Amino acid sequence: MTAPTTLDSVLAQVDQNLEQSLNRLYELLRIKSISTDPAYASECQRAADWIVSELSGLGFDAAARPTPGHPVVVAHAPPAGGTHVLFYAHYDVQPIDPLNLWHTDPFEPQLKTDSNGRKIIVARGASDDKGQMMTFIEACRAWKAATGSLPVQVSLMLEGEEESGGKNLPAFMEANRDELGAADIALICDTDMWDRQTPSVTTMLRGLVGEEIEITCANKDLHSGMFGNAARNPNQVLAEIVASLRAPDGSVTLPGFYDDVAEISPELKAQWQGLEFDEKQFLGDVGLSQPAGEQGRSVLETIWARPTCEINGMSGGYTGDGFKTVIPSKASAKISFRLVSGMQPEKIRAAFRKHVQDRIPADCSVTFTPHGGSPAITVPSEGIHLRQALDGLSGEWGKQAVITGSGGSIPVAGDFKKILDLDTLLIGFAHVDDQIHSPNEKYDLESFHRGIRSWVRVLATFAA
Numbered sequence: 001m002t003a004p005t006t007l008d009s010v011l012a013q014v015d016q017n018l019e020q021s022l023n024r025l026y027e028l029l030r031i032k033s034i035s036t037d038p039a040y041a042s043e044c045q046r047a048a049d050w051i052v053s054e055l056s057g058l059g060f061d062a063a064a065r066p067t068p069g070h071p072v073v074v075a076h077a078p079p080a081g082g083t084h085v086l087f088y089a090h091y092d093v094q095p096i097d098p099l100n101l102w103h104t105d106p107f108e109p110q111l112k113t114d115s116n117g118r119k120i121i122v123a124r125g126a127s128d129d130k131g132q133m134m135t136f137i138e139a140c141r142a143w144k145a146a147t148g149s150l151p152v153q154v155s156l157m158l159e160g161e162e163e164s165g166g167k168n169l170p171a172f173m174e175a176n177r178d179e180l181g182a183a184d185i186a187l188i189c190d191t192d193m194w195d196r197q198t199p200s201v202t203t204m205l206r207g208l209v210g211e212e213i214e215i216t217c218a219n220k221d222l223h224s225g226m227f228g229n230a231a232r233n234p235n236q237v238l239a240e241i242v243a244s245l246r247a248p249d250g251s252v253t254l255p256g257f258y259d260d261v262a263e264i265s266p267e268l269k270a271q272w273q274g275l276e277f278d279e280k281q282f283l284g285d286v287g288l289s290q291p292a293g294e295q296g297r298s299v300l301e302t303i304w305a306r307p308t309c310e311i312n313g314m315s316g317g318y319t320g321d322g323f324k325t326v327i328p329s330k331a332s333a334k335i336s337f338r339l340v341s342g343m344q345p346e347k348i349r350a351a352f353r354k355h356v357q358d359r360i361p362a363d364c365s366v367t368f369t370p371h372g373g374s375p376a377i378t379v380p381s382e383g384i385h386l387r388q389a390l391d392g393l394s395g396e397w398g399k400q401a402v403i404t405g406s407g408g409s410i411p412v413a414g415d416f417k418k419i420l421d422l423d424t425l426l427i428g429f430a431h432v433d434d435q436i437h438s439p440n441e442k443y444d445l446e447s448f449h450r451g452i453r454s455w456v457r458v459l460a461t462f463a464a
Contacts, residue, residue, distance in 0.1 A: 006147060007460050013142040014452050021138045021452065022111070022121075022445075024054065028091070028130050029109040029123040035070055035092035036164035044070040044160045047091045051158060054137065058144050060156070065176075067168040070160030074176070077140070077154040083385070083462040084153035086183035086422065088412060089133035089190060090162035093125035094437045101439035111445065119445035128436035131443035132189040132428055133158065135451030142456055151463035155183055159412070162190075165372075169412060173419045181420040185385040185462075188413060191428030193447075194275065194402050199393035199454065201386060202426035203379040204304055204405035205413050207339035209348050210371030213238075213356055214332040217364045221317075222327040232361055234331035235316040241359050242333060245309050250294045252309045252337075254351045260342040264305045268381065268403070272300050275402060304405025308338045334371070338407065345373035374411040379423050385462065389425050392458035396450060429454065 014021075033047035034040040048064035048071040055062035055075040062075035070092065096106040104110045109123035121131060136156075143150050157180060159169055173180060194200040217232040247253050279299040283289055293302035302308070316331025318324035337348050353368055360366050379386055381403065393401035406426070416422045429451035435441045 007457070010142050010146040010456050010460075011453055013146040014138070014449070014456060017142070017145075018449055021134070021141075022448070024138070025121070025131060025134045025448065026109045026123075028134065029121075029125055030107055032107050033092045033125070033160065034095050034163075035161050037095060041070070044092060048073050048158075048160055051091060051137075055156065058137075058141055060154075062156075065172070067161075067172055069164075069168045072160065072169065072172050073156065073158040074180075075156045075158075077150050080150050080153045082152050083185070084155065084183045085185055085187055085459075085462065086180060086416075086420075087136050087154065087156045087187045087189070088159070088416075089136070089156075089188070090129045090159040090166075091133065092160045092163045093128070093130070094163050096124050096439070098439065103440055106439075106441075112442075114442075120442040121445060121448065122440060122442045124441055126441050126443035127430045127434035127447075128441065129162070129190050131448055132430060132451070135429060135448060136187070136189055136455050138452045139455035139459065142452065143459065151459050153183075154459075155180070162412070166411060170415050170419065173415055177419060181422065183420075183422060186413075186416040186420070186422040186424040188410065188424055188426045189428050189451075190410065191406065191426045192430045192432055193428070194404055196431060196444075196446075197397060198399055199397045199401040199427075199429070200404045201389055201393070201401060202404050202406050202428075203381065203386065204341070205377050205426070206304075206307070206407055206409055207343065207345060207374045207376035207414060208409040208411070209337040209339065209345045209352075209373045210334070211336075211349060211352055212332065212334050212369040212371060213241075214330055214367050214369075215241075215360065215364060216330050216366075217361075218327070218329050221329050224325040224327050227327055231327055232364055233327050234364065235328060237359075237361065237364060238314065238316060238331040238333055241356055242311055242314070242335075244359065245311075245335075245355070250292060252307065254309075254348070254355050256351055257307065257348070260344065260347075261307060261340055262342055264301065265381075269301070271403060272298070272304075275300070275404075300405075303407035305340060307340050307343060310336050310338075312336050336371075338409065339376045341376045341378035343376060345375060349373060372411070374409060374414045375418065376409075377413045377417055377424060379425060383423060385423070386425060388461040388464065389427060389458050392461040393427070393454055395461075396454045396457050427454075427458070 031047040032043040051073050052062045060075040064071035106124040191202050215234040217234040313334040317328035390401045413424045416424045429447040
């Protein structure tokens with residue numbers, strides 16, 4: 001019989017103490033840390049203090065650092081040498097509305113069995129992001145219990161404002177650049193697995209530029225019979241501008257939009273093709289059948305590795321019940337651009353504004369309101385930490401972990417690179433059906449249990 005290894009003993013510790021780990025997660029889930037509502041500010045503080053207490057009990061030097069908003073929890077384990085990881089997650093949660101659609105109290109976690117026979121943890125924050133965060137903390141606990149120490153140097157930065165925009169985190173990172181930037185690699189646990197049995201590391205996140213425009217023509221709303229044809233209609237001006245942002249082939253028309261966009265490597269394209277992604281089902285699940293992006297590219301490529309322009313909202317004139325024959329004075333739209341690696345947010349913002357201004361009639365005006373901007377990130381595929389993480393995940397799930405991209409944006413990942421000069425590995429154990437931000441949010445018990453085991457293994461590979 002093969003003698004048990006240190007790794008075996010740590011994994012056994014995870015299995016033997018799963019119930020206690022669940023109870024600690026439940027304690028955190030009961031704290032109503034809704035960051036966007038000032039009424040819950042004390043609950044956000046309570047969540048930060050609870051985490052500090054848990055980490056301090058594990059031997060971390062932990063504190064809830066103040067910001068103009070909710071605290072940032074920063075913790076450092078005693079020096080261990082070797083690789084230094086900086087783990088990020090967020091302890092704040094989304095509001096619970098509409099409450100009447102919840103089947104149980106959103107802040108009283110329940111362990112239930114779903115229609116497929118799977119055990120699930122139901123509560124606000126179970127998946128996004130308290131359950132994910134606790135997989136890492138419980139992995140550290142198992143290492144400490146089984147061996148007395150951690151295999152690598154570990155620091156944590158846990159945010160309390162991710163769900164409300166995270167506006168205070170970049171300044172906090174700037175102010176603590178030397179302390180936080182001492183790490184070798186950043187880890188984020190706020191993403192999905194590829195499927196229920198295939199772990200993944202997300203290495204590509206798109207950046208984001210948000211813009212709101214308001215077009216003004218006449219100085220007041222007008223009667224469409226008395227002023228129709230004679231007066232410029234801002235709804236039409238807006239519609240023409242919005243329509244001009246895309247070409248018939250699905251590409252974005254802004255001059256220079258693709259100048260800094262690189263093609264993905266043939267190796268990565270081949271790996272994505274091997275994922276056997278069902279494009280028809282992906283679109284069919286939302287009642288569609290025809291891809292709308294750049295022609296000649298796969299759906300995965302268009303949502304992971306290509307930039308986009310989307311109209312998120314338009315408003316102008318009378319939109320209530322019934323009918324009102326009015327030519328409005330103003331019309332507005334909210335536009336977002338998802339960026340890929342190499343693109344500069346301010347360059348795209350400037351190109352968009354010029355595109356709009358060039359199409360505004362002489363007797364009309366436009367105002368712009370920015371809504372954030374963050375760069376995309378790409379982790380080098382040959383990086384040693386990426387290869388180690390893939391090995392650790394594959395060892396736990398018995399299936400080769402895959403490299404994926406994401407169409408979404410996680411601004412803190414860009415901040416890690418821009419402010420701290422750290423690459424980021426995004427490793428999560430959520431599923432697409434976890435109903436994050438929605439009623440009846442859940443996290444699979446398997447995601448929680450094997451997520452802890454996965455982090456145990458990943459930390460072991462970093463120490464190799």
